[in-house]
Amino acid sequence: MADSFAERFAAVRAALGPLVFGADPHGPVLRDWGLNDDADGLERFTDIVLGAAAGTVGLIKPQSAFYERHGWQGIRALARLVETARAEGLLVILDVKRGDVGSTNAAYAAAYLGDGAPLQADAITLSPYLGLGAMGEFVDRARLSAAGLFVVVRSSNPEGRAVQGAAAGGGLTVDQRLLADIGALNARLAPGVVGPVGAVVGAGRVDPPLDLAAANALLLAPGIGAQGAGPADVAATFAACPDRVLPSASRSLLAAGPDAGALRDAAARLNQELRALL
Amino acid sequence: MADSFAERFAAVRAALGPLVFGADPHGPVLRDWGLNDDADGLERFTDIVLGAAAGTVGLIKPQSAFYERHGWQGIRALARLVETARAEGLLVILDVKRGDVGSTNAAYAAAYLGDGAPLQADAITLSPYLGLGAMGEFVDRARLSAAGLFVVVRSSNPEGRAVQGAAAGGGLTVDQRLLADIGALNARLAPGVVGPVGAVVGAGRVDPPLDLAAANALLLAPGIGAQGAGPADVAATFAACPDRVLPSASRSLLAAGPDAGALRDAAARLNQELRALL
Numbered sequence: 001m002a003d004s005f006a007e008r009f010a011a012v013r014a015a016l017g018p019l020v021f022g023a024d025p026h027g028p029v030l031r032d033w034g035l036n037d038d039a040d041g042l043e044r045f046t047d048i049v050l051g052a053a054a055g056t057v058g059l060i061k062p063q064s065a066f067y068e069r070h071g072w073q074g075i076r077a078l079a080r081l082v083e084t085a086r087a088e089g090l091l092v093i094l095d096v097k098r099g100d101v102g103s104t105n106a107a108y109a110a111a112y113l114g115d116g117a118p119l120q121a122d123a124i125t126l127s128p129y130l131g132l133g134a135m136g137e138f139v140d141r142a143r144l145s146a147a148g149l150f151v152v153v154r155s156s157n158p159e160g161r162a163v164q165g166a167a168a169g170g171g172l173t174v175d176q177r178l179l180a181d182i183g184a185l186n187a188r189l190a191p192g193v194v195g196p197v198g199a200v201v202g203a204g205r206v207d208p209p210l211d212l213a214a215a216n217a218l219l220l221a222p223g224i225g226a227q228g229a230g231p232a233d234v235a236a237t238f239a240a241c242p243d244r245v246l247p248s249a250s251r252s253l254l255a256a257g258p259d260a261g262a263l264r265d266a267a268a269r270l271n272q273e274l275r276a277l278l
Numbered sequence: 279m280a281d282s283f284a285e286r287f288a289a290v291r292a293a294l295g296p297l298v299f300g301a302d303p304h305g306p307v308l309r310d311w312g313l314n315d316d317a318d319g320l321e322r323f324t325d326i327v328l329g330a331a332a333g334t335v336g337l338i339k340p341q342s343a344f345y346e347r348h349g350w351q352g353i354r355a356l357a358r359l360v361e362t363a364r365a366e367g368l369l370v371i372l373d374v375k376r377g378d379v380g381s382t383n384a385a386y387a388a389a390y391l392g393d394g395a396p397l398q399a400d401a402i403t404l405s406p407y408l409g410l411g412a413m414g415e416f417v418d419r420a421r422l423s424a425a426g427l428f429v430v431v432r433s434s435n436p437e438g439r440a441v442q443g444a445a446a447g448g449g450l451t452v453d454q455r456l457l458a459d460i461g462a463l464n465a466r467l468a469p470g471v472v473g474p475v476g477a478v479v480g481a482g483r484v485d486p487p488l489d490l491a492a493a494n495a496l497l498l499a500p501g502i503g504a505q506g507a508g509p510a511d512v513a514a515t516f517a518a519c520p521d522r523v524l525p526s527a528s529r530s531l532l533a534a535g536p537d538a539g540a541l542r543d544a545a546a547r548l549n550q551e552l553r554a555l556l
Contacts, residue, residue, distance in 0.1 A: 071389070097377065098375070100343065103304070104343045108343045129407040130435060159412040166446040168444040178440075
């Protein structure tokens, strides 16, 4: 059996640091880099990002939306990115935020998890409006392939509170309840160790509190730099379990491009800073 | 300015009936139809479904998961389905259930809505865990292109209650509050007429009640037949505004294939049945 995603994260964290490089080819980034805002520009973008990321960070997170924007040619570029990154030893978290009824989730799981998946990632993100209980197909396939899942629990944007801050019973908000349910699931799936079901938790907001350590989950913290939270905020928010946090930066890193050396330096610097704090 | 999605739905409903043909190439369906479970099988599947749907129903709804399962070749098949269906006069609802922070939603909107989108649909589905308030880019682009949006409000699966049934304040559950917010948005965007922001509402569950008529929204009711609800359930659930309901059937129709005539007969029969009830 392959090492679990949590074990593989621990290894790359020890070797290089916890930073996740967000490979998000926003239109403005492509323009700033002198690339065409088309599928060809995406291919060039991924080459530059891979050149900077490999050996500098342990993880890369492409956001699917920026590839879907270019249709099937964009997905072809994404597939090449995912495959090349994994071949170079990077862990790939594919940020797709999928989530549907069970039979549809089975198809999504087959698309992104396990041998034979056309875009096989090491981990994917999921969106839980249709319920954690509908995600059994994701959990089963993640376990079979030693992959990871990151369910959005508390997003970094304020508009998310309308749903995430609702009262889910027992004195818990929706996000608190979801994290507790993830913890119960991990305790059953992987007793005593960090489980396969992680959570996406924005670094900025701490109220109401989340019992982060109890979930025995990896915690993906997106948007470091661009969405308002810096390394010190990450350290403060996740003080209860700093070794389980995966801070992700995209636009704040990509601003250093397109020079691969400058990109690499920016990523190495941020990784060192996070390593010292977490 | 083109007719709004609501106006175009009203026209096809009057001509043919309200049924939405769910084009969901589940693995077992492909096998039952004697097709390969690969991108080539998908292309054959879409040809058969288009042959049966055009002239029989007014709307077709491909579920993206079943195309993503075959990587970029699957997305290429989906793009051809969407384009061909629209050229043949079908309205296409692309079931993608996307939803993220604002800047990512802008990329998703560019992928699926408006001229120049690589997979231009007439309407798409959205998932609101990150908030209706983060969907401004979808709303703006839908208005510019006279497209429709369907935000999941109440899903047809019981596991969804963990989030959708939480208490969102003012005595409303999350789904009730979301539908009220959609109604307020439609009243601002399209005063006095059916607005561009619709809702996905499962046909089976009626408790707690949803104020369906007040939202001035189209209502997509998925999974007729396969997920437990029949035409009579649709009529009962949506009695307050039967002319705004889009009942969608997939597996229960596809069971009549692969013969195009048998598929067409099954769709025509169900469309007639729904037309008589709604």
